[in-house]
Amino acid sequence: MQKPSKFAVWLSTFLFCFLFWLLLTWSVALREVLWGVVISALVAAFSGRFLIHHEAFYLYNPVRLIMLAVYYVGIFLVEVIKANLSMAKLVLSSKMDYKAGIIRVPGSPEIKSEYGLSLVANSITLTPGTITMDVAEDEKGDNYYYVHWIDVTETDREKAGEVIKGRMERWIGRIWK
Amino acid sequence: MIEFLIAAIAYVVLALALLYRVFKGPTAADRMCAADALDLTSASALVLYSLYAGRTIYLDIAMVVALLGFVGTVFVARYLEGRL
Amino acid sequence: MRIVIDILLLVGIFFTAVGVLGVNRMPDVFGRLQASTCIATLGTISVSLAGILYAVSEGMGASAVIKLILILVLVLATNPISNHALCKAAYKMGIKPAKELVIDDYKEDDPE
Numbered sequence: 001m002q003k004p005s006k007f008a009v010w011l012s013t014f015l016f017c018f019l020f021w022l023l024l025t026w027s028v029a030l031r032e033v034l035w036g037v038v039i040s041a042l043v044a045a046f047s048g049r050f051l052i053h054h055e056a057f058y059l060y061n062p063v064r065l066i067m068l069a070v071y072y073v074g075i076f077l078v079e080v081i082k083a084n085l086s087m088a089k090l091v092l093s094s095k096m097d098y099k100a101g102i103i104r105v106p107g108s109p110e111i112k113s114e115y116g117l118s119l120v121a122n123s124i125t126l127t128p129g130t131i132t133m134d135v136a137e138d139e140k141g142d143n144y145y146y147v148h149w150i151d152v153t154e155t156d157r158e159k160a161g162e163v164i165k166g167r168m169e170r171w172i173g174r175i176w177k
Numbered sequence: 178m179i180e181f182l183i184a185a186i187a188y189v190v191l192a193l194a195l196l197y198r199v200f201k202g203p204t205a206a207d208r209m210c211a212a213d214a215l216d217l218t219s220a221s222a223l224v225l226y227s228l229y230a231g232r233t234i235y236l237d238i239a240m241v242v243a244l245l246g247f248v249g250t251v252f253v254a255r256y257l258e259g260r261l
Numbered sequence: 262m263r264i265v266i267d268i269l270l271l272v273g274i275f276f277t278a279v280g281v282l283g284v285n286r287m288p289d290v291f292g293r294l295q296a297s298t299c300i301a302t303l304g305t306i307s308v309s310l311a312g313i314l315y316a317v318s319e320g321m322g323a324s325a326v327i328k329l330i331l332i333l334v335l336v337l338a339t340n341p342i343s344n345h346a347l348c349k350a351a352y353k354m355g356i357k358p359a360k361e362l363v364i365d366d367y368k369e370d371d372p373e
Contacts, residue, residue, distance in 0.1 A: 023327050023331060024327075024328070024331065026323065026324040026327060072337075077306075080302050080303065080306075081303070084276055084279075084299055084302060084303050087279065087283070087295070087296065087298075087299055088275075088276065088279045088299070090283075091279050091282055091283040091286065091287075091296060092279065092282070096286065096287075098292075099360075099363045100291060100292070100358060100360065100362055100363065101362045101363035101364040101365065102352075102362060102364065102365050102366055102367045102368075103364055103366055104366035104367075121341070121345070122338070122341040122342070125298070125341035125344055125345055126298065126301070126302055126337065126340070126341050127298070127302075128295055128296070128298040128299045128302065129295055129298075130295075131291070131294060131295060131298075131344055131345060131348045132341075132345055133345065133348050133349050133352060133367060134349065134367070146366060146367050148291055148295075148348060150291070150292060150295045152363045152364060155363065155364050178263070178266075178315070180266070180267055180270055181270075181315075184270045184273070184274060184308075187274050188274070188277065191274075191277050191278060191281045194281050194285065195281055195284060195285075197285060198284050198285055198293070204290065204351075204354070204356060206290045206347060206350060206351040206354065206356060207290055207293060209347060210284070210290060210293050210294050210297055210347055211284055211293070211297075213297065213340075213343055213344075213347070214280060214281070214284055214297040214300045214301075217300050217301055217304070217305060217336065217340070218277060218281075218300060218304070220305075220332070220336075221273070221277070221304060221305055221308045224308055224309070224312055224329070224332065225270075225308060225312075228312050228315055228316070231321070233321070233322075233324060233325045233328065236325065236328040236329065236332065237328070239332060240328065240331065240332050240335065243332065243335060243336055243339070244335060244339065246343075247339040247340070247342070247343050250343035250346070250347060251342065251343050251346050253347075254343065254346035254347045254349070254350040255346065255350070257350040257351070257353075257354055258346075258349065258350040258353050258354070259353070
């Protein structure tokens, strides 16, 4: 994976900031748009190198964004509601006995880019009951998630990965490599 | 609608209940965790109040509260980890 | 429409109450972080959805709807990062969990 040029990083961050500005102000008066251009250019010059590390224009793909929205509405919401209900059951029970543990879960081999990895890690963290603590890469190039799991029902690592993130990761792996 | 006001009051009461953990929590990480949750709860209360009052200016404030809570939490976490 | 908004608000209040109760009842930091995720997910999602439905049905203008969607997206994008950073910081600080961990791969491997 080669690094993108500095101009590509700047342009990508600039477009992102400017779209955000337009959505936030929601007006096309000339003065506001000009100020938006100036501020977005400054912000992009300072913070572009922290935001984008490879494939600068990966996000500006309408198919990808639409699939992301479909994933969040269709798959992710169901998982979140299920996890919330089990969390509510745990909190409202009187004894509150649970078996916590930190488990190393192997990631899917098709998801390699930072975008896909962070999306999977964020999805794991947002379901109550599991928090990603770290993402590590071993010498063979496989990725591992270290997941703090509040109710360990499966200590075998492959099966635990299937329980924690099976459906979500398959869906992300189709679009976000 | 009056429901928004009632829900906003409920959210504020829940945020006040979180203050117990902020004051009591034995370690700094406990306090910060409760403070992060308090940020989100008060942002939700602001959203509800803006819908009740019909003024969208409170939505901007809610967004800023949520974002500043995130920035503060990440800073404190990096500090506690010893990498700042 | 009004009934749908009411149900969404009730769901939001219920799961926020669950999160607050969890934060106050859990014995250690990790459990508290897990419980506070409830507040960030269904507590915020249902409030934002109720707001979007209300703003669309009352005709509050496009800017209110866009701002509500932006709040939802920003919360969903930023909250996991702060949770992850706090969890890692608490582990690195050496806070002992209240109960013995069933399995602890992080200590054995110890990346970086």
